[in-house]
Amino acid sequence: xxxxxxxxxxxxxxxxxxxxxxxxxxxxxxxxxxxxxxxxxxxxxxxxxxxxxxxxxxxxxxxxxxxxxxxxxxxxxxxxxxxxxxxxxxxxxxxxxxxxxxxxxxxxxxxxxxxxxxxxxxxxxxxxxxxxxxxxxxxxxxxxxxxxxxxxxxxxxxxxxxxxxxxxxxxxxxxxxxxxxxxxxxxxxxxxxxxxxxxxxxxxxxxxxxxxxxxxxxxxxxxxxxxxxxxxxxxxxxxxxxxxxxxxxxxxxxxxxxxxxxxxxxxxxxxxxxxxxxxxxxxxxxxxxxxxxxxxxxxxxxxxxxxxxxxxxxxxxxxxxxxxxxxxxxxxxxxxxxxxxxxxxxxxxxxxxxxxxxxxxxxxxxxxxxxxxxxxxxxxxxxxxxxxxxxxxxxxxxxxxxxxxxxxxxxxxxxxxxxxxx
Amino acid sequence: xxxxxxxxxxxxxxxxxxxxxxxxxxxxxxxxxxxxxxxxxxxxxxxxxxxxxxxxxxxxxxxxxxxxxxxxxxxxxxxxxxxxxxxxxxxxxxxxxxxxxxxxxxxxxxxx
Numbered sequence: 001x002x003x004x005x006x007x008x009x010x011x012x013x014x015x016x017x018x019x020x021x022x023x024x025x026x027x028x029x030x031x032x033x034x035x036x037x038x039x040x041x042x043x044x045x046x047x048x049x050x051x052x053x054x055x056x057x058x059x060x061x062x063x064x065x066x067x068x069x070x071x072x073x074x075x076x077x078x079x080x081x082x083x084x085x086x087x088x089x090x091x092x093x094x095x096x097x098x099x100x101x102x103x104x105x106x107x108x109x110x111x112x113x114x115x116x117x118x119x120x121x122x123x124x125x126x127x128x129x130x131x132x133x134x135x136x137x138x139x140x141x142x143x144x145x146x147x148x149x150x151x152x153x154x155x156x157x158x159x160x161x162x163x164x165x166x167x168x169x170x171x172x173x174x175x176x177x178x179x180x181x182x183x184x185x186x187x188x189x190x191x192x193x194x195x196x197x198x199x200x201x202x203x204x205x206x207x208x209x210x211x212x213x214x215x216x217x218x219x220x221x222x223x224x225x226x227x228x229x230x231x232x233x234x235x236x237x238x239x240x241x242x243x244x245x246x247x248x249x250x251x252x253x254x255x256x257x258x259x260x261x262x263x264x265x266x267x268x269x270x271x272x273x274x275x276x277x278x279x280x281x282x283x284x285x286x287x288x289x290x291x292x293x294x295x296x297x298x299x300x301x302x303x304x305x306x307x308x309x310x311x312x313x314x315x316x317x318x319x320x321x322x323x324x325x326x327x328x329x330x331x332x333x334x335x336x337x338x339x340x341x342x343x344x345x346x347x348x349x350x351x352x353x354x355x356x357x358x359x360x361x362x363x364x365x366x367x368x369x370x371x372x373x374x375x376x377x378x379x380x381x382x383x384x385x386x387x388x389x390x391x392x393x394x395x396x397x398x399x400x401x402x403x404x405x406x407x408x409x410x411x412x413x414x415x416x417x418x419x420x421x422x
Numbered sequence: 423x424x425x426x427x428x429x430x431x432x433x434x435x436x437x438x439x440x441x442x443x444x445x446x447x448x449x450x451x452x453x454x455x456x457x458x459x460x461x462x463x464x465x466x467x468x469x470x471x472x473x474x475x476x477x478x479x480x481x482x483x484x485x486x487x488x489x490x491x492x493x494x495x496x497x498x499x500x501x502x503x504x505x506x507x508x509x510x511x512x513x514x515x516x517x518x519x520x521x522x523x524x525x526x527x528x529x530x531x532x533x534x
Contacts, residue, residue: 248470259466407462
């Protein structure tokens with residue numbers, strides 16, 4: 001295994017070596033194995049969270065007899081459909097702890113995976129447009145700082161200096177009265193996160209099986225024993241479900257109910273332009289978030305469709321609302337053409353916090369409910385879920401995010417942070 | 423974009439409507455006697471099928487009345503429209519508009 005790791009290691013040396021071969025000698029980054037009959041652990045879902053789970057199962061817990069089952073292609077769901085924003089400025093202690101764990105893992109991930117995830121900590125700025133917003137960001141910034149996470153309040157003058165193209169006129173319909181900034185927040189290349197985790201998990205022996213849709217969950221005496229898939233029956237000692245928008249569909253197969261609803265969430269990108277925006281700007285009040293990708297496209301998103309849906313399309317009124325909000329903040333963008341628009345299916349919880357833990361079925365675990373903001377949590381989510389699967393019980397970081405919290409009434413209300421902006 | 427057939431106003435753009443989520447969830451008559459599990463199930467757990475789904479809509483910018491819709495969540499096809507309080511129709515049947523409610527009420531004991 002160590003040999004394979006070093007032989008395929010990406011470096012300036014490997015780049016030069018391959019340049020001499022006209023770059024025809026690059027090997028595929030992960031294998032495409034046939035599924036075995038039995039695994040110690042099956043992870044259902046080959047998005048970022050599922051791949052991170054498999055990677056940390058192998059790395060932190062020495063469990064390498066693992067299969068990741070993906071019905072489509074790796075990172076083709078929400079991992080490849082989000083707006084790539086990363087931050088950890090959450091209000092409640094429980095959320096702050098798990099999102100900060102994720103951010104810290106992100107900060108070392110490129111080195112650790114030997115794969116450039118293009119993490120750019122360019123700062124995430126949340127705008128305040130009225131007195132209530134100002135009071136709310138003061139409360140949040142104080143709570144966030146008490147948890148040891150960087151966060152600061154900017155005045156309109158400081159915001160104008162940081163983002164000159166933002167409409168900070170006092171005559172604006174929604175004037176910018178201030179903002180909260182997390183400088184360690186930013187963006188990362190979402191595909192690279194999936195590919196890097198897949199490559200690193202594969203190098204440690206994890207089988208990544210694409211085009212393998214789970215169609216049934218096998219149980220015996222209240223215990224999970226395996227799955228029926230489009231590529232045959234596969235048995236396993238333990239199974240983790242990490243399927244975002246399709247969590248309820250999988251829970252139905254396993255025979256339990258979930259407090260989760262699936263909604264389309266849309267994003268869009270503009271034509272590429274020269275560098276004009278070097279931070280991430282979010283506004284919960286006019287409701288849009290914008291950043292500029294390395295290719296020069298403006299990437300923006302907003303809210304979910306109000307009705308349940310699995311269609312990965314979303315409704316036009318949501319896009320119109322989002323673009324109108326972007327125009328309000330950035331009048332300079334008014335003549336930009338939008339190039340592409342798409343939707344992902346997000347699994348929202350009543351308290352806008354995820355569910356990571358055990359299920360009513362023994363040896364079956366679930367990681368879902370990240371709603372509109374799961375990308376930022378990817379490595380942290382996988383890290384705690386791997387612990388949960390390996391030990392059969394949650395890590396202290398994800399213990400508060402159990403399915404039982406809805407029965408106990410210990411909900412973690414993050415609607416202000418995760419339900420609106422992400 | 424959905425074109426929603428309001429039983430009273432006819433087909434209208436979805437921006438005129440508000441979505442009320444899953445239909446046919448009746449508030450328990452004896453909340454004091456319920457276990458925490460049963461209460462949590464009523465409050466939080468929801469059917470979230472990929473396929474036909476019975477949900478409530480309100481024509482906020484029209485007649486302001488509530489009604490039920492069976493919609494396929496995978497294709498967005500609207501399969502049936504019926505009044506509040508009416509039982510869920512057979513899935514797969516073509517849209518059948520309910521006749522206007524002459525009493526003018528939509529009260530049916532369901533929580534709105």
